[in-house]
Amino acid sequence: QVQLQESGPGLVKPSETLSLTCTVSGDSITNYYWSWIRQPAGKGLEWIGRIFTSGSTDYSPSLKSRVTMSVDTSKNQLSLKLHSVTAADTAVYYCARGPGPGTPLDYWGQGTLVTVSS
Amino acid sequence: QAGLTQPPSLSKGLRQTATLTCTGNSDNVGNHGAAWLQQHQGHPPKLLSYRNNNRPSGISERLSASRSGNTASLTITGLQPEDEADYYCSAWDFSLSAWVFGGGTKLTVL
Numbered sequence: 284q285v286q287l288q289e290s291g292p293g294l295v296k297p298s299e300t301l302s303l304t305c306t307v308s309g310d311s312i313t314n315y316y317w318s319w320i321r322q323p324a325g326k327g328l329e330w331i332g333r334i335f336t337s338g339s340t341d342y343s344p345s346l347k348s349r350v351t352m353s354v355d356t357s358k359n360q361l362s363l364k365l366h367s368v369t370a371a372d373t374a375v376y377y378c379a380r381g382p383g384p385g386t387p388l389d390y391w392g393q394g395t396l397v398t399v400s401s
Numbered sequence: 402q403a404g405l406t407q408p409p410s411l412s413k414g415l416r417q418t419a420t421l422t423c424t425g426n427s428d429n430v431g432n433h434g435a436a437w438l439q440q441h442q443g444h445p446p447k448l449l450s451y452r453n454n455n456r457p458s459g460i461s462e463r464l465s466a467s468r469s470g471n472t473a474s475l476t477i478t479g480l481q482p483e484d485e486a487d488y489y490c491s492a493w494d495f496s497l498s499a500w501v502f503g504g505g506t507k508l509t510v511l
Contacts, residue, residue, distance in 0.1 A: 318500065328438075328446065328489055330500040341498050377445055382493055382500050387436035387451040394445050 285309040287378050287392035295372075295399050301365040305378030305392060312336055312359050316383045319352065319363045321374040322394070329374075333382065334361060368399045404501025405430065405490050412509040417480050421506050423473040423490030429501055430492050435473035437466055438489045440505075446489060450475065477508075485510040 291303035305317070319331040332342035334352040342350050351364040365372060375396050379388040406424040413419040423435055436451035450456050450466040463478045473492075477484055490503040 327505045328491075328502045330491075330502060333500070343499050344497060382436075385433070385452060387448060387491065388438075388446075388500070389448050389451075389457065391445040391447070 285380060285390040287380070287390060289376060289378050289392045289395040291395060291397070293396055293398060295368055295397060296401050297369055297399055298367055301363070301368050301372060301376075301397055301399070303363045303376055303378075303395065303397070305361045305363075307359045307361070307380075311356075312354065312361065313356055316381055317354065317361045318379050318381060318388055319361075320377045320379060320388070321372075322377070323371075323374040331363065331365075331376075370399050373397065373399045404494060404497070404499075405435070405492065405503035407488075407490060407503035407506045409504065410507045410509065412511055413480055414511045415480055415482070418476060418478045419480055419484070419508055421475045421477075421488050421490075421508065423475075423503050425471050425473070425492060425494075425501070427471060428496035429494040430468065430473050430490075431471040432495055433493060434468045435466070435490045435492045437464075437473075437475045438491065440487045440489065442486075449488075480510050482510055484508060 286308045288306045295301045316333045318333040334340045349366045354361045375394040377394045378392045380390040381388045434452045437449040438446040440446040454466045487505045489505045494501045
């Protein structure tokens with residue numbers, strides 16, 4: 284059973300960089316796409332972007348200028364950096380497997396709340 | 402902001418049938434169909450179906466998905482209290498090269 288666990292600071296100051304890590308267990312991350320998704324309190328899901336284990340990325344057009352994703356296959360981890368954050372970036376951040384060709388976001392982490400505040 | 406359109410809410414009685422809809426365009430839903438997710442309060446989303454009616458193992462047969470043109474539907478028969486949740490549709494948008502979500506439908510089981 285694939286399991287994902289997000290980790291990182293729960294509080295980030297405005298204008299700084301939000302950094303999160305997702306650790307995958309139960310399977311190798313190799314040859315899959317991996318995504319980050321966020322959800323502000325009481326609101327819907329927003330896809331941030333995805334990364335393939337080769338390092339190839341696709342980012343949401345609305346966040347593309349501030350997002351950096353990376354992957355460490357030796358640690359079975361993926362990482363998210365969101366630069367120049369504001370209060371509007373306060374949300375629960377999820378990592379998930381997919382989407383790939385013909386496959387959706389099938390396995391999700393439990394999510395981690397990140398609050399942007401001074 | 403949502404890329405796909407879902408009604409914000411739907412209320413149905415116990416043991417009734419609910420049909421949730423999701424409207425996109427030919428770049429997303431109309432191209433490869435939609436995936437549906439269920440989210441209970443305080444929990445991560447859970448995949449219910451993808452590419453219209455492929456269900457992961459363990460997903461109830463009371464759920465079935467379909468697509469007509471640019472609109473995807475999720476039908477839940479014999480509604481149970483545990484079906485009360487938020488439901489999101491999602492799809493790859495080939496024009497945006499991005500995964501898009503609907504705004505979600507809150508299903509209430511009366």
